Amino acid sequence: MSKNPARQIGVANDGSLPLPWLTTALAQAASLAKAHALLIHGPVGGGHLEFGLLLAQAALCEDPTAARSQQPCGRCASCHLVGTRVHPDLLLVLPDALRVQLGWVMDEDSKLNKADAKPSREIRVEQVRQAIAWAQQTSGRGRGKVMLIHPADALNGTAANALLKTLEEPPGALRLLLTSADPERLLPTVRSRCQRLRLELPATDVALDWLLTQGMVDPGPVLRAAGGSPLEALTWATEGLSPVLLAELPRRIAAGDVSSLAGRALPRVIDLLLKLAHDVQVLAAGGSPRFFAVESLPTGTDLSALRAWQRELMRAARHDEHPWNAGLLIESLVSQAAGLWRRQPQTGGRATSGASLNSAR
Ligand SMILES: [Zn+2]
Structure with missing residues (x-):
């Protein structure tokens, strides 16, 4: 299993989703298509980034049928540009450390960071200022713009405050997508400006099937230890767990x-x-x-x-x-x-006395 499995971005040419369990949430998102700012939340490892990219692709898709249904076609020029992360009207705002982890280092990021010994795990205020400047430019392909901030919990206080005005009144046809596994950690002023969409973890059988397609052997124990999150389980497997x-x-x-x-x-x-x-x-x-x-x-x-x-x-x-x-x-x-397990045990419960390595069975 490779260290950094390349993840599919958006709907592929053949119409397949990057993560099969996103179908339900994508259907729910259709009713929120008019929301200028959307907060994608829910447990870690459900695919927040993949889902945000899917919504971005749907918003920018140039196929008339697909645009109406909020399902990206995966075949038009715009869908292809999103899939290769070079769409001029899509901006991904990520912590530098995550970008490096995903293997998405680009020249301008390297330049920004060359003075730093370690890439930042926060989204810095300079990134937000650059994003706001980008948002104010005209749309390149005329179908609006999408800014995806992942995860919004990584915005430090200054960066979050810098974003508020744009979040309240997005310029032009800008759509903001924020993700968070823990919305309570966001500034209340950020939370209150977003409509919410909860992304659930898939059912165990769906997660297990997907992990098998990713090359995992016997994924059950790892999925269980990872709390039912398939993406976490995959990461754990690459770490040798x-x-x-x-x-x-x-x-x-x-x-x-x-x-x-x-x-x-x-x-x-x-x-x-x-x-x-x-x-x-x-x-x-x-x-x-x-x-x-x-x-x-x-x-x-x-x-x-x-x-x-x-x-x-x-x-x-x-x-x-x-x-x-x-x-x-x-x-x-x-x-x-x-x-x-060396101390004298307490009485009561199912705690038993004796040696440190007693088996439960
Ligand atoms: Zn398309």
Whole structure:
């Protein structure tokens, strides 16, 4: 599996969608075709960027039938230009770090960033100012313009404020598309100026079928650990988080073995540890774990210590953009975890006494 699977942009020549589950949301979007500013929200990994690009392609499509139905034709010159990211009336406003991750570095971006050691994870105010200047120029192909801001949560405070006037009164026939997995993090003034469209994750069978077409073998455990998000599952697979590793991970952590987490990005590690903490508590309360297989979970947990660990993880999650030393922090979090299964367990629940590596079954 390639490190950066190239993603299809918009509807292809043969009419196929980039992600099969976007059909429903695309139909819903038809009723919002007149909205000048649309906020696409919903869980991470549902395809916000792909969906935004699809709506942009629909708005700019030059096929008269397609324009009426809000379904891009995939065949006209405009659809082709969107598909190759060179449409003069489509502007993508992304954090530089995401652009690099997608392999979309362009000359002007490189020039902008050559002084920076690390590409920014924020959308900078200069990007918004350039976008506003672009919006005020005449449409190149005469069908209006589309600005896609992904994700809008990446707008820093100054950048979000700079955008407000354009969001309130878009010049000409400009359509603004914003995405966010967590709209509550946006400025209320940004939220209130947008109509909303929620993008849901696909049903499990749809997600599994799609992951198989992407070359994943046995996608079930990875999809489950990724919370049902197929795009996240695909990313996890490219990071080497295999079904075998996920089956072993909970007990490795309980034993204080940090080897399978070392070198991974801190947000990913914290996400995995939080999911483990969740599942262990659910299991102790007699419920069914959500992210890991029940037989993979260690039992005999000190639950009050587990909740303290969980609070520590949440605190680390809030500061994971600026880790003082990610490697040391991961070691420390895993060593705290190991302590949970070494302590004397509490009475009650399904927490059992004894050794650290008791199986649930
Ligand atoms: Zn078209």
